[in-house]
Amino acid sequence: MQLGQVQQAAVACFARQGYTATGIRELGAAVGLNSATLYHYVGGKQELLLGIIRDCLSAMLDGARNAISRTQDPARQLAALVAFHVSFTAVNPLTAQVATGEMRALSDPAPMQALRDEYEALFAAALADGERAGIFTAPDPGLARLAIMEMGTGVGRWYRADGRLPLPEVQLHFIAMAMRILGAPETPLSPHELPTAQRVASEGER
Amino acid sequence: MQLGQVQQAAVACFARQGYTATGIRELGAAVGLNSATLYHYVGGKQELLLGIIRDCLSAMLDGARNAISRTQDPARQLAALVAFHVSFTAVNPLTAQVATGEMRALSDPAPMQALRDEYEALFAAALADGERAGIFTAPDPGLARLAIMEMGTGVGRWYRADGRLPLPEVQLHFIAMAMRILGAPETPLSPHELPTAQRVASEGER
Amino acid sequence: MQLGQVQQAAVACFARQGYTATGIRELGAAVGLNSATLYHYVGGKQELLLGIIRDCLSAMLDGARNAISRTQDPARQLAALVAFHVSFTAVNPLTAQVATGEMRALSDPAPMQALRDEYEALFAAALADGERAGIFTAPDPGLARLAIMEMGTGVGRWYRADGRLPLPEVQLHFIAMAMRILGAPETPLSPHELPTAQRVASEGER
């Protein structure tokens, strides 16, 4: 029995029913463990959730930083961020949903919110750079950033690995939409340059 | 004491903490009523939530249908839908959040999900019309619809009535972004044509 | 609206579900009255039950005393008591069941229990008289009395006015069984001498 399996069961339940509506016994049953045994692996419900969210946000931050590290061009940086964001949400839909939707269930959400802010700041910085360089011409950059992130987050609600579109194509579409919103001419990344997120431990198979 | 006040308190609590994490006693205290008295007005927690979601989705459907009734032009219809969607979310952020986020807490979500589907079908229809007429040229119309709705839904998370931008300006910005995504030339609605959503009963003051 | 109707509804519910399991609102609904209005007619749940039991036991005592008043012969007295007991139970099955089964639900059962004891003492007296006169020769008179009363009480569980046997025949059968138990030769009452109990107010139609 490993921590990851417990996290997977927890993420599946939390995503479906919510943190509060999920019982610790229910989680135990899902991994074939007595509820008391769970306290050996995770310290409790809160700690379990905290671990899931922290791992998720860490992976997001790492992935996003890595995505923009290969270039200085704002348009390519923003495209990389969008592509990563889309892929992370597509590959880890349950975990991502829990990490954003259940943050309020944390007894102290501040540190996690700080990580989230850091993540969003990467998008804002690339956008501001592009704006300053005259590459982006959105009527309202703040609005544009919110809209672009939001629509990427929504990918988790419908993307399926065996669906109509393969992930790289979805990424390119979202980059294209983002560029259109920003008034930038065309997609600045070729398919083999697309960053792709890894599956995190808390995300179950399939 | 009126039903609306109870709904307002419920929406405020549900939006902040979630349906499951909100106690019936807490709701009673929020409106200065004994928990038992709540059962005099609403039949129970489930009925309360159901009523809130039903009222919300009804208002959304009515408003959206009304918004597209004034024209046959797909671009103007879609713009009206986006404007309405944004305004509804801006005016009723808490209710809208509860209506989408807590639908899973319903013991039978099917009827409400059907209403939601009906609402989204209005967007899909206008988009398909425009596509057929050659007005919209999104690379992938399905993706575009999802992206456009998602970014509108996000408005509730940051819009403030006393914020930097007045609501009509936000609406116009979102119409513009949608049109850019769809490759349509320009915003087809003038400011005085923008549909505006009413505040629903379950949305508290301010 | 009359007290009797409320008592009828109450007896029907109490007999079916028991006193504790029957709600005051349920009773109100059964007679088309608001629960608060019931407090105009009956002082409360306890008072309602008390009234039912008191009326029932009074009718039983009156009927039994009247039944034995026409003769001094112990055998005829006991036969009259058995006949009356059977008829009361057959005509008022619900009320009789409530009066015996729900006495424990009274906050002060003592006075009612005293009435019940008085009723049973009539049987014991007739039996002792007959024993002393050498008419009855049961091996154990105490046991016989208990058995005879018990089997009469059971009539309420199966007798139907439209059933196989008419009431007088049932009465005669029970008199015969009692006499057999007591070792007395034959049924000392002719059919037209059988006492018959009236329906009490709390017993519903049919």
Added chain:
Amino acid sequence: MQLGQVQQAAVACFARQGYTATGIRELGAAVGLNSATLYHYVGGKQELLLGIIRDCLSAMLDGARNAISRTQDPARQLAALVAFHVSFTAVNPLTAQVATGEMRALSDPAPMQALRDEYEALFAAALADGERAGIFTAPDPGLARLAIMEMGTGVGRWYRADGRLPLPEVQLHFIAMAMRILGAPETPLSPHELPTAQRVASEGER
């Protein structure tokens, strides 16, 4: 702590106050357990009652079948049934009272009622056999069966182990009364042939 102890406390309370009037906390207190702990042993109030009734009826059926297995003679069979019925009621007065009086409190009484019917059918069969063989000459066999069972059931209300009559004597008296009712000549069982019921787990000491 064992299931039997909980059942004993439950039977004591149910017999005194009735199922509905007995709280789960009250039961917990009676066995020195937190109310929540009770759910560890029994699944809930309903399951507790169901278990008690099922165990009781099973014991009755087993005992009755065993009692008649030693002979083919209808008179001896019926006598054995009466003796067993009396002894079971005398040894398990509380459990027997609950099993019959609180069956209505079951959410699904049908299966238990079926067991009860099976039990009563044993009496009816022996009685019909004797009738056919000309041993029994009751005016109305149906009535006789009801009366005989009813008077046996009543034993639980007054029998005390330290009372005036020892149990075997009571059994013999009831056999005698039953035979008198049926017009059969004499008691067909000798004292050492009397079947005796065991105490069931749910019946408390003394």
Added chain:
DNA sequence: TATGAATGAGATTTCATTCAT
């Protein structure tokens, strides 16, 4: 590593009852 037993706190809901109208 794993668990059954145990519990205090709290969940939703129902109850009998009162009172102003």
Added chain:
DNA sequence: AATGAATGAAATCTCATTCAT
């Protein structure tokens, strides 16, 4: 005569958590 509103108390049951084994 009749009722809607209101409530404190109590109902059953579930919860996350601890601990001895």
